[in-house]
Amino acid sequence: MDDTDIRAWSPAVIGVLRRRGADFAAAEDAVQEALLEAVRTWPHTPPTDPQGWLITTAWRKFLDAVRSDTARRRRETQATAEPEPDTVPGTDDTLELYFLCAHPSLSPASAVALTLRAVGGLTTRQIAQAYLVPEPTMAQRISRAKRTVTGARFTRPGEVGTVLRVLYLVFNEGYTGEVDLAAEAIRLTRRLAGITDDPEVRGLLALMLLHHARRPARTDPRGRLVPLAEQNRNLWDTSLISEGVAILQHALAADRLGEYQAQAAIAALHADAPSAADTDWPQIVEWYDELLEITGSPVVRLNRAVAVGQARGPQAGLAALADCDPSVPRYTATHAYLTEHAGNPARAADLYAEAARAAGSLAERDHLLRQAARLNSAR
Known part of the structure; x- marks a missing residue:
């Protein structure tokens, strides 16, 4: 059992501790300590009930913290005896935890860090390495985020769109340090897709898989960027493409089109073309029209200009570019x-x-x- 398997239980264990009376920050700290202990001890003495072991160990860590903190004596009296239940509860707290970590009061950077820590189970050191910042800086960011959301309760369903934006931010960070954030975002989005039937969740998962499939061809051996039209398509991961297309088709069948489904449809058309010359640019323009209607995004409008230039000629593309905001990143590169x-x-x-x-x-x-x-x- 590897580190990723162990971390997958983090949301459920945090949920158990929260229902037993721990606030979010204390529960998350205790679970992190339990995860670290699991990584140290399981290779030598694997438990028969891994998730039950994590629950028991995290609860003990929480009680130790309560007992050592005189400012929490009231909570100590409420939690002096260790509850017997060692089994995995029937309630799945993962979805609420996603919403909690994507709380609207958090900045995008803080939401991403908290999601990676609480839902992903990454350590502060791993997250700091991934974002190329000092560990104390990341620790402060996570601590502030935990204080912000501690005590938050949901009286209505959370905003899935906010969660998806956080996951997409994680995905777009790509790979730095020992943690592959693109792969981590895919793992977390898979889990989210397993607990909600929102077609936009599947749309985002499909989009991630289709983009990730092209990753081996995006740079040359010297690390230089290779444009899509020049990529060696033999290096693309066809299994990821097939999975992404199948997930997208399932999402589109719900007939509730959203921005991630539209983006995934564009990515699928690129992935489906055996060569750059065979790309169905007219259909891509149609999908950009749909996406622009949904989002009104200036970035989408800029990307649409490129597609128009491919489908109808560069002069038509320049005409479409005239409607774009020159301050948008990559505007000048598109103009060039x-x-x-x-x-x-x-x-x-x-x-x-x-x-x-x-x-x-x-x-x-x-x-x-x-x-x-x-x-x-x-x-």
Whole structure:
């Protein structure tokens, strides 16, 4: 049993402690200690009932903390005896825990960190490494987030859309440190899909799988970005693509279209094309029209301009770009791309260089500078 299997029980164990009287922060701390003890001891002495073991150990950790804290004597009197139930309860607290960690009072960064810690079961050190920040900084962020949501109760169903945005933020962080956040986001979204029938949850899961399937082809051996049109499609994971398409079809059958389903449909059309030239760009434009109607997002409008340029020609793409907000990230890079294909390489080279100066990452900056150099060398 590996670390991921152990961490999968974290939400259920937190739920048990909360129902026994522990507040969220205390329950989460106790479960983290139990998880660490499990990682240390299970390889040598595996329990016959792993989740029951975690519940018992976490409850003992909680009681130890209560007894050592004189400011909590009132709570100690309510929890002096260890309850007998060692079995896994029938109630699934995972969904409420998702909503709690995506509480609207939390910033996106705090919501992500708390989700990874409480639902994902990652340690503070692992989360800090993934986000390339000092562990004390991440510990403070998580502590503040726990204080914010401690005592929160839900009198109505939580907002699934908020949870999905948090999970998508996790996914888009990709991979840094020892934790593959893209894979972690997929794991957490799978679990969410197992406890709710919301088609947008399946839409997000399909979108993640379809994007993740292309991951091996996104960079070359030197770590440089490879644009979608130039990727070696033999490197794409066809099993993930098949699974993503099947999940998407299930979601679309509910006839409750949402933004993640529409994005997944676009990703599926890219994945379905045997080559870049075979991509069904007219249908992709139609899906962008649907997505734009749902979201009104300036980023979607910008991506639609690229699709229009592919489906109807670069001049049509530039006309669509005229309706876009120039302050949107990658606007200038899109302008450069469409300008190049419209037959103006000199202007495109200048635009690529300008876009490189505003790039959000070194890999993107390197890619844009190489595009500018390629066009300049051809003059």
